[in-house]
Amino acid sequence: MKITPQPGIMDIALYQGGQSKVEGVSSVVKLSSNENPFGPSDKAKDAFSRTVHNLHRYPSTDHADLRNAIGEVHGVDPARVICGVGSDEIIAFLCQAYAGPGDEVIYTQHGFSMYRISALGAGATPVEVPEVDRVVSVDEILKGCSDRTRLVFIANPANPTGTMIDIPELTRLAESLPDQALLVVDGAYAEYVEGYDGAAALVEARDNVVMTRTFSKIYGLGGLRVGWGYGPAEVIDVLNRLRGPFNLGEAQLQTAEAAVRDVDYVERCRVENATMRAWLEEKLADCGVPADGSCANFVLARFSSLEEAEACDAALKAEGLIVRKVGGYKLPNCLRITIGDEASCRRVATVVRQFKEARA
Ligand SMILES: Cc1ncc(COP(=O)(O)O)c(C=O)c1O
Numbered sequence: 432m433k434i435t436p437q438p439g440i441m442d443i444a445l446y447q448g449g450q451s452k453v454e455g456v457s458s459v460v461k462l463s464s465n466e467n468p469f470g471p472s473d474k475a476k477d478a479f480s481r482t483v484h485n486l487h488r489y490p491s492t493d494h495a496d497l498r499n500a501i502g503e504v505h506g507v508d509p510a511r512v513i514c515g516v517g518s519d520e521i522i523a524f525l526c527q528a529y530a531g532p533g534d535e536v537i538y539t540q541h542g543f544s545m546y547r548i549s550a551l552g553a554g555a556t557p558v559e560v561p562e563v564d565r566v567v568s569v570d571e572i573l574k575g576c577s578d579r580t581r582l583v584f585i586a587n588p589a590n591p592t593g594t595m596i597d598i599p600e601l602t603r604l605a606e607s608l609p610d611q612a613l614l615v616v617d618g619a620y621a622e623y624v625e626g627y628d629g630a631a632a633l634v635e636a637r638d639n640v641v642m643t644r645t646f647s648k649i650y651g652l653g654g655l656r657v658g659w660g661y662g663p664a665e666v667i668d669v670l671n672r673l674r675g676p677f678n679l680g681e682a683q684l685q686t687a688e689a690a691v692r693d694v695d696y697v698e699r700c701r702v703e704n705a706t707m708r709a710w711l712e713e714k715l716a717d718c719g720v721p722a723d724g725s726c727a728n729f730v731l732a733r734f735s736s737l738e739e740a741e742a743c744d745a746a747l748k749a750e751g752l753i754v755r756k757v758g759g760y761k762l763p764n765c766l767r768i769t770i771g772d773e774a775s776c777r778r779v780a781t782v783v784r785q786f787k788e789a790r791a
Contacts, residue, residue, distance in 0.1 A: 439551040459751040462769040467651035472696035478689035482682040490681040500688045518645040518658030523549045524670045530555035530581040537583040541760045546584040565592040569604045586617040591757045591767040593725030614640045620727035622649040638663045650690040657687040704728050707776045714780035718787040729769045737763040746786040
């Protein structure tokens with residue numbers, strides 16, 4: 432073989448998705464990918480079914496109906512919304528468009544792995560900066576900036592920590608970045624935070640902030656692959672030039688449109704998640720497993736060591752409960768547990784309590 436890949440590609444470690452099977456266990460509960468345990472709304476499922484009649488037609492290229500629905504529901508300008516194959520695709524477009532060889536892309540110590548992967552994929556240099564006690568630090572990001580910085584990615588709330596920073600801190604970050612850099616606020620979990628706009632108003636107020644969002648989490652559509660971005664008109668124009676004309680099929684577009692319009696369903700899921708998250712955090716704390724107060728649909732359970740985290744993971748797996756080991760996120764003594772339905776949360780709490788009691 433004479434042909435070789437572009438520099439950076441072979442440095443990409445393959446993305447590890449959440450496990451969904453356990454050898455020898457037939458009935459499992461998947462709590463490893465931050466999916467909505469209730470799935471999508473009935474309205475979204477009906478919209479999906481209806482698209483079967485038009486499979487022979489190419490889909491819309493401009494996504495106008497979905498963008499208008501997003502605009503109405505989220506109070507954003509639809510002309511500055513771009514829809515992608517998951518928010519992953521928007522993250523990749525940003526790196527392709529703005530970061531190449533010699534440019535730096537900043538992400539934080541426990542940041543979502545696609546930032547590094549997409550930066551390397553674009554030939555840029557990923558730069559990891561520290562967090563402070565599992566929270567993004569604006570000061571550390573600013574220390575990590577240079578005249579080569581082109582993009583700064585933070586998820587707010589963050590995955591896998593579940594922590595977030597407030598709008599004044601986000602604003603301070605946007606105001607203090609070097610002129611040639613864009614701040615990307617990834618709002619994959621924004622809908623789980625009551626009263627939080629995912630930084631939409633900051634996008635509105637400034638010309639150096641982009642927000643990304645997804646239908647994979649609270650909307651229960653991870654299997655469909657739809658995400659979106661919101662940013663300054665010039666940035667969205669640049670990203671649209673990279674976007675394949677038919678990147679989203681009609682089933683994706685129409686299902687996502689029905690999902691975003693079903694605001695009552697989203698609110699019910701948010702409330703249910705908040706209730707069970709508080710309950711699970713308390714049960715874990717009661718048996719000596721602390722977690723930072725999570726703002727998302729998972730908790731990051733902290734054990735005393737890697738060995739203890741792995742043993743608890745094995746105990747959960749033996750009961751068919753699949754959670755996520757996060758050593759790859761530099762959190763070796765932690766397990767990330769997606770908030771499932773009430774029955775799943777109760778099962779997790781019971782297994783962790785019995786596990787801790789057996790070791791006491
Ligand atoms: C912080 C964060 N951003 C983006 C994504 C990607 O979501 P999507 O399914 O929209 O590509 C995820 C998915 O886990 C995530 O946790």
